[in-house]
Amino acid sequence: MNKVIIIGHSQTTATDVEECLEKSGMNPPRPSRRERLLPKEITRSLCSAYQIPPAGNLTDEADFQQIPADPLWNDLPLDLTLGNVGQGLWGWADTQAIFCLEYWSSFDSKTVFALIYDEPHHSLSESMLYEAAEPDETRLRFLLDNWTAYNGALLRFFLRNPDRCLLANARQILAAPDFFLSELEKLGSSISPSPSSPNIPASSRSMPPMPKTPALQDALAVHTVDPDAAMTSLRAEAAESFILDHVLSDKTACLQMYDELQANAHFPLPAFKPTADRGAAAWLALIAQRRATCATITQLHNERFLLITQLHQLQEEFEKFYLKDKRWQKPVSISRDGRCSEAADRVKQQLSYKVGKTVVEKSRTPGGCLSMPFALAKVISAHRRQLRKSPGKKLQPIQTSADAAEADRIKNQLSYRVGNVLVKHGAKPLSWLKLPFLIHREYRDFHASRNKVSKPTSRPS
Known part of the structure; x- marks a missing residue:
């Protein structure tokens, strides 16, 4: 095994996993030798040639069709492989590669796939947080349908190719990247993986952090010496997790898909165990958020005045x-005493x-x-x-x-x-x-x- 392709629904999460594995020894890809194309550029070219839409625009699993392994395109991965000779272990993350799984697997038998997923809570919160448009219920339903369809296609490929794939929760990989890389190497050597990585606590559930834009950081620094603490208050993570549980409680298809991923994964996420005082924690988080917001607005108003x-x-x-x-x-009038x-x-x-x-x-x-x-x-x-x-x-x-x-x-x-x-x-x-x-x-x-x-x-x- 010398090539790893990381594929997951969230590009942000996939990139986090990619960076984490690179720190543990995986090399980033070099451009292809002749065309000077990176793997993501090859994927984009294939999707453009076959008129494949962005993965984030689809809500039906049947729409995630695989691009055929046409001999016409064989020169591209060959040229990429020649450009990475001597790299050792190398790989990349690409959400759009969900359409090219059969293409990459048919070209090189040494290619293995790291198929990653996350809780719908995390993916939904991340999507809403980083989108520029105002969220509404229609957008919420669309995001959940897209998450379900994408991960359904991911799971079907895994079930068809279990000997070349590792299915894992992204947070488990981030918790033990060295161990995960060693398991990928076992997979490439036809050795069965041993899912015994250190588990993160079952009671934890983290949401994506708020984007730390310079303007937001400066505004928070106006009224507090600890902008990070103020950012945590504004995040209200306990409240968001509590509310999302209720939002997803009637989304049967989404929850069933997550259960299937957990059941088949080599490295599933331990089941979340809610505590009895979650309601009180959510309310306290909202109160802290309100106080931080009011303090920031008041201070900015005073500065403006x-x-x-x-x-x-x-x-x-x-x-x-x-x-x-x-x-x-x-x-x-001009003086007669001369020029000074x-x-x-x-x-x-x-x-x-x-x-x-x-x-x-x-x-x-x-x-x-x-x-x-x-x-x-x-x-x-x-x-x-x-x-x-x-x-x-x-x-x-x-x-x-x-x-x-x-x-x-x-x-x-x-x-x-x-x-x-x-x-x-x-x-x-x-x-x-x-x-x-x-x-x-x-x-x-x-x-x-x-x-x-x-x-x-x-x-x-």
Whole structure:
């Protein structure tokens, strides 16, 4: 035996088993030598050629027809085998391979099949959890029918080919992957497997974990130092298991199929033994979920209210100093004392430059974005104190300074341009709504101008 194909109804569970067996010594497949195709790509090509729909779209066991072992396609598995010469034990997981069992088995007598299944509770919960669409009763019935039909086809293949298949509950494999690999090797050597793997506790029933998206993790971290504990509360596993038992209680075909899988499996899952206080545990889990949800929503609302308050304060500061800043920048008459070189420093002392520089610097990190309102308020306050020290000071126009070109260059920097937009429109409440779009346009125009190749111009003689 040198090739293992892992097949199960849930692609997520099959992938978990695949990764677990790889850690225990199974090598992943290499691409085929000539076509550079991986096994899953070969399966997809066969299904496309025979117009086979995705396995998740079928609800009748009779629809899971096997693709015929046509000699036309023999080059594909041969090319794959040549690409994996010297690999030792190698294999892959593929839910869609349920249609290609006869195809793979007829080509190579050394190929063995790891047929895996799980409780309908776990598969149903996983499907509902990771689907984007809103769940409803029609979808629930469809998922259960699909699970029953798929596993029925899997079981029929096992009963026809018991000498080349190991039928096992996925959680048993995950509990003892080394032992399971050794049993697969026995199967490939025509030695009967010995189903004596360590059993997981009969009283446990785990549901798939919630997807840990970064946004969800960040939201939970707002109100607790232990996001994992909050995630567990939101999962309400005890309540879900309790409710699913009642949901499946009248799904006779689904439960009968699971019983058949358990009865024929080399490594069945120990029967679940419900405890007397499951109802109380389910209720407590729902209460913990409700409290975690309320705490998260309340904290997020408080954070939003605080941010809006800070933005209003910032708007008031803009309104107070807008006219003062305009008066401070007002050009005056040209001095007769000669040209000075202070234009660049004067531009950097303007509120537009200070505000824009703060926005650009703080926007580089998430923490900086959160502290930006405080930093801007500090900059405006410091600018106000500076204006009080020299309220009526007259200065030369910037254009008459020796470094006027440097001042123009600073005005074309992103910091000054962004700050100028904020100072110009921040004092008007109606214009405040347009600020994000105006700032985005400044960013776009700035980067567009940097990408242009400037052409040298000849100076007049």
